[in-house]
Amino acid sequence: MRTKFDEQLEKLNVALITTGALCEDAISTAAKALLENDMDLAAQVKPIELEIDQKEREIETLCMRLLLQQQPVAGDLRQISSALKMITDLERIGDQTSDIAELVPYLQKGDLSFSKVHIKEMAEATIKMVTDSIDSFVRQDLALARGVMEYDKVVDGLFNKVKAELIQLIGENRESGEFCIDLLMVAKYFERIGDHAVNVAEWVQYSLTGVKVNA
Amino acid sequence: MRKKIFKNMCLLAVVTIFLSSLLVTFAYYGTANSRMKAEVREEARFIQGAVELSGQEYLDTVKGTPNRITLIDTDGSVLFDNQADPAAMENHAGRQEVQRASTTGAGESTRMSDTLAQQIFYYAVKLDNGQILRVACDTDSVFAAVLAVLPWIVSAALVVTLFTVLFSNFLTKKIVAPINQLDLNAPADDKVYDELAPLLTKINRQNEVIAQQMKSLREKQEEFTSITENMSEGFLVLDRNTDILSYNSSALRLLGADAAPAESHGSALALNRSAGFRSAVDAALSGNRSEQLVRQGGRCCQVMANPVLRDGQVEGAVVVILDITEREERENLRREFTANVSHELKTPLTSISGFAEIIQNGIVKPQDIPRFAGNIYVESQRLISLVDDILNLSRLDEEDVQLERETFDLAALARDVADRLKDSAKKNGVVISVLGNKTPANGVKSIVDEMVYNLVDNSVKYNKKNGRVTVTAELLPEGPTLTVTDTGIGIPQGDVDRVFERFYRVDKSHSKEIGGTGLGLSIVKHGAAFHNAKVSLESVEGQGTTVRLTFPH
Numbered sequence: 001m002r003t004k005f006d007e008q009l010e011k012l013n014v015a016l017i018t019t020g021a022l023c024e025d026a027i028s029t030a031a032k033a034l035l036e037n038d039m040d041l042a043a044q045v046k047p048i049e050l051e052i053d054q055k056e057r058e059i060e061t062l063c064m065r066l067l068l069q070q071q072p073v074a075g076d077l078r079q080i081s082s083a084l085k086m087i088t089d090l091e092r093i094g095d096q097t098s099d100i101a102e103l104v105p106y107l108q109k110g111d112l113s114f115s116k117v118h119i120k121e122m123a124e125a126t127i128k129m130v131t132d133s134i135d136s137f138v139r140q141d142l143a144l145a146r147g148v149m150e151y152d153k154v155v156d157g158l159f160n161k162v163k164a165e166l167i168q169l170i171g172e173n174r175e176s177g178e179f180c181i182d183l184l185m186v187a188k189y190f191e192r193i194g195d196h197a198v199n200v201a202e203w204v205q206y207s208l209t210g211v212k213v214n215a
Numbered sequence: 216m217r218k219k220i221f222k223n224m225c226l227l228a229v230v231t232i233f234l235s236s237l238l239v240t241f242a243y244y245g246t247a248n249s250r251m252k253a254e255v256r257e258e259a260r261f262i263q264g265a266v267e268l269s270g271q272e273y274l275d276t277v278k279g280t281p282n283r284i285t286l287i288d289t290d291g292s293v294l295f296d297n298q299a300d301p302a303a304m305e306n307h308a309g310r311q312e313v314q315r316a317s318t319t320g321a322g323e324s325t326r327m328s329d330t331l332a333q334q335i336f337y338y339a340v341k342l343d344n345g346q347i348l349r350v351a352c353d354t355d356s357v358f359a360a361v362l363a364v365l366p367w368i369v370s371a372a373l374v375v376t377l378f379t380v381l382f383s384n385f386l387t388k389k390i391v392a393p394i395n396q397l398d399l400n401a402p403a404d405d406k407v408y409d410e411l412a413p414l415l416t417k418i419n420r421q422n423e424v425i426a427q428q429m430k431s432l433r434e435k436q437e438e439f440t441s442i443t444e445n446m447s448e449g450f451l452v453l454d455r456n457t458d459i460l461s462y463n464s465s466a467l468r469l470l471g472a473d474a475a476p477a478e479s480h481g482s483a484l485a486l487n488r489s490a491g492f493r494s495a496v497d498a499a500l501s502g503n504r505s506e507q508l509v510r511q512g513g514r515c516c517q518v519m520a521n522p523v524l525r526d527g528q529v530e531g532a533v534v535v536i537l538d539i540t541e542r543e544e545r546e547n548l549r550r551e552f553t554a555n556v557s558h559e560l561k562t563p564l565t566s567i568s569g570f571a572e573i574i575q576n577g578i579v580k581p582q583d584i585p586r587f588a589g590n591i592y593v594e595s596q597r598l599i600s601l602v603d604d605i606l607n608l609s610r611l612d613e614e615d616v617q618l619e620r621e622t623f624d625l626a627a628l629a630r631d632v633a634d635r636l637k638d639s640a641k642k643n644g645v646v647i648s649v650l651g652n653k654t655p656a657n658g659v660k661s662i663v664d665e666m667v668y669n670l671v672d673n674s675v676k677y678n679k680k681n682g683r684v685t686v687t688a689e690l691l692p693e694g695p696t697l698t699v700t701d702t703g704i705g706i707p708q709g710d711v712d713r714v715f716e717r718f719y720r721v722d723k724s725h726s727k728e729i730g731g732t733g734l735g736l737s738i739v740k741h742g743a744a745f746h747n748a749k750v751s752l753e754s755v756e757g758q759g760t761t762v763r764l765t766f767p768h
Contacts, residue, residue, distance in 0.1 A: 007456065014457055014482045021488035138485045 005070045012062050012083055019055040019090050020134035022048055026097040027130055027193065031123035033104050034186065045101035052094035059087045075207075082207035086137070089196040089203070093130060096189045096196075106182045118165060119187065122158040126190045129155065129197040137204045145208075148201035155194035162187040217391045224383035225376065232375050236368035251354055252323070255338045258282060259350040263340050266348060271295065283351040287313055287339075294346065307349075312339040316347050333359070449516075449536030455529065457482045457496055469536045471511050483534070487511070495520040499532035508539075515540045548716070555718035559601055559732065563594040570594075597732075604734040607665060608717070611741035623663075625654040625697050625766075626688040632667045633686060636675055645678045645701075647671065651688035656695035656766045658746045666742040667697065669735035670762050674701035677760075693749075694768050700761045706754040714752070715740040739764075 026048040033041035063084045066072065072080060129151055136144035166180040166187075206212045262284060265273045271294065277284055278297045286295035291308025293301040307313050315322025316339035323338045339349040355363070393407035399418060406412075440463075443450045449466030453459060458481065470487035483496060491507035498505035499520035509516045517537040523530045570587045573579055579587055626649065633647045640647050656663070667686075674684040682702045689696055706714055706721055713719045718733040739762075743750045747767050754760040 010456055010458065010482065014484055017482060017484040017488055018493065021484070021490070021493060024488070025490050134488075138488070 005066070005072070005076075008062065008066055008070070009076065009079070012059065012066065012080070015055060015059050015062065016083055016086065016090075017134070017138055019052055019059065019087065020130075020137065022052050022055065023090050023093045023097070024127070024131055024134065026052065026094055027127055030097045030101045030104075031127060033101055034107065035120055035123065037104070037108055039105060039108075042101040042104040045098050049094045049098035052091055056087050056091040059083065063087075078207045078210055082203040086200050086203045089199040093193050093196045096193050100186050100189050103182050103186055107179065107186070118158060118162045119183065119190075122155065122162060122187060122190050125151070125155045125158060126193050126197070129194050133197040133200040133204070136201055140204070140208060142205060142208050145201040145204040149198050152194050152198045155191055159187050159191040216394070217387050220387045220390060221383050224386065225379055228379035228383070229372055229376055232372040233368065236364065236371065240364045240368075248354065251352060252336060252338070255282065255336060255350050255352045256323075259338045259340050259348060262350065263342060263348050267343055281352075285349040285351070287347040287349060289317075289345045289347075307347075310337070310339075310349075312337040312349065313347050315339070316341050316349075317345075447538065449534075451483055451534040451536070452523075452531065453483050453496065453500075453534065454531040455500060457484055457500065459483050459486075460531065466534075466536055469514070469516050469538055470509075471514075492518055496532060496534065499534070500529055502529050509536075513540075514538065515543045552717050555733070556605065559718060560598070563598040563601070566594045567591050567598075601732045601734075604732050604738060607738055608734060608741060611662070611738070611745050620657060620659055622655050622657050623660050624688075625656045625663075625695055626651045627653070628660070628664060629667055629671075629686045629688050629697065632664065632671050635668070636671055639672070640675050640684070643675055643678060643682075644680045645675050645682045645684055647675065647684045647686065649686045649688070651686075654688040654690050654695045654697075658748075658766065662742045662745060666739045666764065667699075669739055670699045670764075673735055674699055674703060674760070677701075678703035691765070693765050695766045697764045697766075698761060699763075700759065702759045705756040705758055705760055706752075707756050708754075711752060711754055715750075 026045050029041055029048065030045045032038065033045070063080050066080050067077075070076075129148055132144055132151070133148045135141065136148060163184060166184050170177055170180050202213060262273070262277065266286075271286065274284065274286060274295050274297070280297065284295075284297045285293060285301075285307070287307045288294050291306040291313070293304040293307055295301055296304060311324040312322040315324075320341045321339065323336065325334055325336050327334050333353055333355065335351050335353055337349055337351045339347050341347055394411070397407075397411075397415070400422065401419075443461075443463035444465075446463060447465055449469040450461075450463045451459060451466050452461040467486065470492070472486040484493065487509070489509050489511060491509040495505045495507040495518045499522045502522045502524070504522070505520045507518045507520075509518050515538075517539045518534060519537070520532050520534045522532055570591045574584065574587055629651075630649045633649050636647060671684060671686060678684065678701055684702075685698075685700045687698045687700070689698075710719075710721045714721065715736050717737045719737075720733045740750060742748075743764060749763075749765040751763045751765075752760065
């Protein structure tokens, strides 16, 4: 019985790692598509997002089955319940990444050169957060998880910076209004993805320590 | 075992007590019974004597005795009984003891009374007048006797059992202790019980076999580990759930896992979760061979995953990871080189073909033909020098070149080169100066000449107006050294590493102004490699370049 439980738990773990990896793929593809104005790359994000959705359902089923059939307690219960929460955040990351990819065509004609620097930095910072949060789960690394929570400030700061730059840009050139609004949405999506990465890190912390902090 | 011994001992004690008690009871009963019978017979004879002497009247005196005394007439009717009314009693002629007494003079019988607990012993004697005198005595039956002794038996059994429990507990411990203290690692040394000897010998033999097998297994494992650990290729064995069964450190390194999280034998995806690795593992676990490229941290790895099949079922996967970063780089260099060679060869040929074409079409005025021919000549010269350089290079690439080595003077060679480049230097407004005394070096003079020529030529070409080129030959502790320093345009920091590549030029436009083939420094590098010499290059953009050749002693 125990062996079966362990096997299912390991299966859950692998499924979560895979989903995390898919999220990383999606966000790096979307960011690359955005920065290089590559429509083909942008089109690749949607299938990844669908795959993430499918994984989410798969993991939910697995968690439910584990909870009902094995009735885990203590650490095991925390691991499963945090997996159940984590997958929701991962799925949201997938959705928002897909939203960014959908905006890429509208950013074609605009001149990204001004704000591009900080959008690029923002994309990199967000990718780092997602990667670190998944790494913290994979390695069960509490310090790394806390690092992700700290790093959210950097992304928030970058968002404000991008916002200020865009306001200035609209002021200088009214024509670029639509472009700037779209770019602001991209920045907001990145910021939200960062928040979800923090959530993932918090669930990692919860599953390791049993303490849930409210950010 | 202890329990069993203990239980059996207790059982044995209880059974023994029970049986011995029974036997004692029976024996006691037997003697008591026979004494009782003897007494009854005695009494009967005594009464017989008394009755024969003083008649039936005597019997009235024995009315109160505990034993029942009956006088029976010859026809069987009861004449007297001291405990019952003789008139109410039935005919006694049929009784066994009476019959026997009437025929043999005396008879006895034992009969159960109405209750099982009592039995009655009858003894009858024949009087002189033919009447029968019978004496009867009630006694307890054997059953009752046993029943009477039973409380004693039980209490004795309880006491003995208690004692046995204590004693057998102690005894059992004592019997079992040597067995518990057996050293199973060296069972043959124990000589406590002979009965255990065959078992211990067998254990001993099996211990040896196990140790032997363990040793050979360990050796095999070590052999396997040392093979996989010394492989530069990464090696992973996975089970169906992507859990790692075996791995080597190269695999961890190539997959970019800094620590060794594989210690707990978790999933391989915890090491690397890139799309390439994932799809390779997934494909292998669904039964297909798969090859994928994984790029990570400036490294390019080829991941080859093979399914492990048992009875047609996928049991796991074997993953081999190759570091193909260098191969990839070499491939790129080769592609670049081919493209460069084609380009470099095509440019002068296109010019030559163009000039020839317009001459052929008669468009050129006769007086311009020498100029065009001159152009064709210059381009073909360029082509020739290019082909020469490529030939030189490929000659140096051939490792088994057999060329005459000799000892020559580096300073003299440098002076010779400077002399040859005097015209070119004058044209560029550059002054070449050669310093240094006789510096003997060993090598193939023609190759070294080529190298020095290329270095000085570069220094002259990539110089500024009124620039200087200084060639110094000296014998340093490291070996004979030739240094070429110029005050030229220098090389940008980012390009310093690449200038030794074939056809690499800082100025990408391949401008014809300066000329050159882009092969000069490449020839220097290959020539130095041929001589085991060291080349070092320092350059500050806009200020000049210093190239140092150090030959081995």
